Amino acid sequence: MRVRVRFFASYAEAFGRQEMGLDLEAGASVADCVAAIRADPAASRLPPSPLVAVNQRYARPETPLAEGDEVALIPPVAGG
Amino acid sequence: MRVRVRFFASYAEAFGRQEMGLDLEAGASVADCVAAIRADPAASRLPPSPLVAVNQRYARPETPLAEGDEVALIPPVAGG
Amino acid sequence: MPAYLTDRLLDPTALVESVASPGCGATSLFLGTVRRAPEDGDLEGIEYSAYPEMAEAEFERIVAEARERWPEACIALRHRTGYIAVGEASVAIAVASPHRAQAYDCSRYLIEETKKRVPIWKKERFASGAAEWVEPMHV
Amino acid sequence: MPAYLTDRLLDPTALVESVASPGCGATSLFLGTVRRAPEDGDLEGIEYSAYPEMAEAEFERIVAEARERWPEACIALRHRTGYIAVGEASVAIAVASPHRAQAYDCSRYLIEETKKRVPIWKKERFASGAAEWVEPMHV
Numbered sequence: 088m089r090v091r092v093r094f095f096a097s098y099a100e101a102f103g104r105q106e107m108g109l110d111l112e113a114g115a116s117v118a119d120c121v122a123a124i125r126a127d128p129a130a131s132r133l134p135p136s137p138l139v140a141v142n143q144r145y146a147r148p149e150t151p152l153a154e155g156d157e158v159a160l161i162p163p164v165a166g167g
Numbered sequence: 168m169r170v171r172v173r174f175f176a177s178y179a180e181a182f183g184r185q186e187m188g189l190d191l192e193a194g195a196s197v198a199d200c201v202a203a204i205r206a207d208p209a210a211s212r213l214p215p216s217p218l219v220a221v222n223q224r225y226a227r228p229e230t231p232l233a234e235g236d237e238v239a240l241i242p243p244v245a246g247g
Numbered sequence: 248m249p250a251y252l253t254d255r256l257l258d259p260t261a262l263v264e265s266v267a268s269p270g271c272g273a274t275s276l277f278l279g280t281v282r283r284a285p286e287d288g289d290l291e292g293i294e295y296s297a298y299p300e301m302a303e304a305e306f307e308r309i310v311a312e313a314r315e316r317w318p319e320a321c322i323a324l325r326h327r328t329g330y331i332a333v334g335e336a337s338v339a340i341a342v343a344s345p346h347r348a349q350a351y352d353c354s355r356y357l358i359e360e361t362k363k364r365v366p367i368w369k370k371e372r373f374a375s376g377a378a379e380w381v382e383p384m385h386v
Numbered sequence: 387m388p389a390y391l392t393d394r395l396l397d398p399t400a401l402v403e404s405v406a407s408p409g410c411g412a413t414s415l416f417l418g419t420v421r422r423a424p425e426d427g428d429l430e431g432i433e434y435s436a437y438p439e440m441a442e443a444e445f446e447r448i449v450a451e452a453r454e455r456w457p458e459a460c461i462a463l464r465h466r467t468g469y470i471a472v473g474e475a476s477v478a479i480a481v482a483s484p485h486r487a488q489a490y491d492c493s494r495y496l497i498e499e500t501k502k503r504v505p506i507w508k509k510e511r512f513a514s515g516a517a518e519w520v521e522p523m524h525v
Binding site: 258259260263267268269270271272273274275276277278279280281282283284285333334336345347350351354355358 | 397398399402406407408409410411412413414415416417418419420421422423424472473475484486489490493494497
């Protein structure tokens with residue numbers, strides 16, 4: 088299945104892009120998706136357990152993904 | 168000695184005036200002053216221990232007064 | 248003067264600007280407005296009166312206490328007197344400080360002490376022509 | 387909509403008016419402004435960026451939680467994005483409620499949750515041309 092991965096702020100700078108498509112095995116979890124993203128050398132910028140949102144909502148590492156999901160890597164937030 | 172007594176809000180309405188002069192014995196306290204004010208029939212409107220300010224500051228019943236002091240009877244405050 | 252009585256409309260933006268400075272990252276503005284609750288019937292507004300000399304002296308004491316507890320806070324406090332219609336503000340308190348906890352806590356302190364201590368009184372005015380002194384319970 | 391992102395200047399008076407109603411006697415307005423502390427050197431401003439779809443979804447969730455805790459509160463929340471100069475407001479939260487405790491507590495809840503959860507990021511811009519991401523400690 089294919090998911091859309093989005094990068095923001097310092098992560099977008101580190102990865103040199105704002106999004107990418109990623110092919111994962113059926114039944115893959117958020118943790119599997121993050122592991123796949125780590126194949127990119129730019130991923131050294133990521134903390135051990137980056138915050139992840141799936142479809143605009145914070146998700147846990149074990150959350151299962153579905154075809155077409157939007158997976159966002161969320162740098163430490165600093166609003167306000 | 169003579170003090171100036173001031174009335175405000177509901178007390179001013181009850182006493183029908185905003186101030187009066189009052190002669191007290193030397194060494195009189197706030198409590199003595201309130202007792203003297205109670206000679207006025209309108210004083211039935213006063214609670215048992217009305218709030219009193221002397222020279223724009225809250226004062227206790229035992230506070231001694233001096234010639235020329237401004238003694239104010241303060242109805243329950245309701246600012247804000 | 249950081250705190251005083253006024254007979255003018257209170258202006259939120261002007262008050263916020265009056266306490267701003269580059270070192271302050273948080274501003275809290277509190278507005279107390281004349282309210283008509285369902286049980287208030289045809290209340291139209293409130294007439295505020297004060298013992299002005301003492302009210303301003305008490306404001307000064309309250310602001311001095313607040314500054315001792317929150318030395319970095321910039322404070323502006325205004326209390327209207329005279330007739331104030333339902334929906335209009337009777338009191339406005341602006342506090343700016345480097346961080347937000349100070350601004351919230353200092354603002355809360357100022358309004359609580361104002362309500363407890365400052366010699367100001369309210370007379371409710373109703374459309375019927377009736378008028379009633381507000382007698383708080385915390386006597 | 388009670389809460390959204392905007393690239394416009396935040397207007398305190400307009401925000402306060404947007405939550406007013408005759409039954410509300412208390413309004414709390416919180417403004418978070420871009421601050422230059424002594425240790426910030428020649429900081430000129432901050433560039434705010436967001437994950438807009440999620441930021442607005444998260445704002446909606448936060449406002450829904452606040453309404454559950456303070457059902458009588460009227461809420462308006464605005465967060466600016468883009469470049470914001472020192473002294474200008476980045477976030478504004480207005481809460482009106484019948485009584486003041488609700489207004490203060492609800493406002494505080496909204497700003498604390500916003501800072502913890504809403505996907506917004508800051509890049510500091512210095513007069514020297516330098517730029518730095520703000521990395522909060524609560525990762």
